[in-house]
Amino acid sequence: MPRLTLVVLAAFLLLTVYLLATGQSGRDPNELVIWTQDRAPGRVVLDGLLGKYMLEVNPGLAELIRQNLKNPADFDRLIRSNPRPVDIKRSLKDGRVLDQYMKQHTIQRASHIYYETEEIRHNFIIAALGGSGPDLVYGPADMVGPFHDMKIIQPLEDFFPQEELVNFDPMGQVRLAGHLYMLADRIGNHLTLVYNKKLLPQPPQTTDELIALGKKLTKDLDGNGSPDQYALVWNFIEPFFFIPFLGGFGGWVMDENAHPTLDTEATINACKFILELREKKIIPYEADQDLANQLFKQQKAAMIIDGPWGWGGYVEAGVDIGLARIPEVS
Incomplete structure (x- = not known):
């Protein structure tokens, strides 16, 4: 193989590692980034999570939705069922009200990126060791072990009060070395x-x-x-x-x-x-x-x-x- 080709390949490899380690570069510090290894139902779950997140960082948005729902009691049902943001919008009498609100208010942006199972494990390790990467990882429980040993994830106890954790099935609370590192949205992957x-x-x-x-x-x-x-x-x-x-x-x-x-x-x-x-x-x-x-x-x-x-x-x-x-x- 010509020397020039080897140099180009080496440069490309270094660039790829750099981009992963820096979170794909140019990351907006106000953006919530989630990596997921599951297109469905994972993406449905995450869309619901993002919809709920938008409401939590924008209390005015929650009030706007309550005012425009045909039945105000539907609001709690919508949030409990983790709706997609578009479903919330369709639940309004007039979707243009929400469009207008979005234009008038700056909100934190949330996004998620899909990777295959082994890709997300490998890419997260590289990015996290470089001091960057996503805020959240949605994937199987067997990732917790290597991530914990490399000290690239943190326990969740400080983020979830005990009164909220009691709502999760104990089998869905992934613990290691006395700490909680993952909450499951489903238990199984049963064959x-x-x-x-x-x-x-x-x-x-x-x-x-x-x-x-x-x-x-x-x-x-x-x-x-x-x-x-x-x-x-x-x-x-x-x-x-x-x-x-x-x-x-x-x-x-x-x-x-x-x-x-x-x-x-x-x-x-x-x-x-x-x-x-x-x-x-x-x-x-x-x-x-x-x-x-x-x-x-x-x-x-x-x-x-x-x-x-x-x-x-x-x-x-x-x-x-x-x-x-x-x-x-x-």
């Missing part, structure tokens, strides 16, 4: 068995039923010796998707002292079970998230193990889906 009702009217309840059904649902339609339709697909190379089977065989990732507990018979038996599914061609020989999604959307797989982030895509692809628990290990 489920999603099945195509056209190919499978009733889902299996146990792993024995899964294997029995799998032998019927995996089909070589063109007779070339390779399956054209599989009984089940999922991203079995991703550890997160392995946990249900690890737990089903009586194991777990770590003990109460956060020590790894993977060197067990449960881990071995869970791995053997997945290998058995592959050997019997109930699942593809290899499958990541993209391949699994593609096969299920194309109705070349009767079932997929996935979370709520994927359900909408299957419906949009025209699949008549049903939801069930992952088959119990039998």
Whole structure:
């Protein structure tokens, strides 16, 4: 590679790191910036949060909305439901009143930027270590550990009085080393068995039923010796998707002292079970998230193990889906 090309690439890399470390440069100090890794429902939640934030920094705006709602009692309902700012505007008798108010009053601006999960983790670390970055991060709870160890986030106790924290489910309050670092808007990301009702009217309840059904649902339609339709697909190379089977065989990732507990018979038996599914061609020989999604959307797989982030895509692809628990290990 020519030396000039290397110099240009190095300069570009340094510029990228600099921009991240300085919060994309030129940041307005009066702007509230949120980074989110979830387009939906995360963006809906954040839009509601921003709408509520606008009201809190502008008490006059709240009063204006109360005066212009058809039913003043609707105001509390709107705020409780975390409405999008545009929904508040549509709730006014005359939307132009709010437009006029916005023009006459300077308010703090709030915005959020979308990143993929690993991007937001990586970019926030770079930006925060450089002394900048967003004010808030909306993402999964597993970010708290590395962010805490790097000392780039601060506890939330000083921002939320105890009388407000009691409104949150304790399972949604992410604590580490005696401090609160995250409040959840939902608890879960639970994996489920999603099945195509056209190919499978009733889902299996146990792993024995899964294997029995799998032998019927995996089909070589063109007779070339390779399956054209599989009984089940999922991203079995991703550890997160392995946990249900690890737990089903009586194991777990770590003990109460956060020590790894993977060197067990449960881990071995869970791995053997997945290998058995592959050997019997109930699942593809290899499958990541993209391949699994593609096969299920194309109705070349009767079932997929996935979370709520994927359900909408299957419906949009025209699949008549049903939801069930992952088959119990039998």
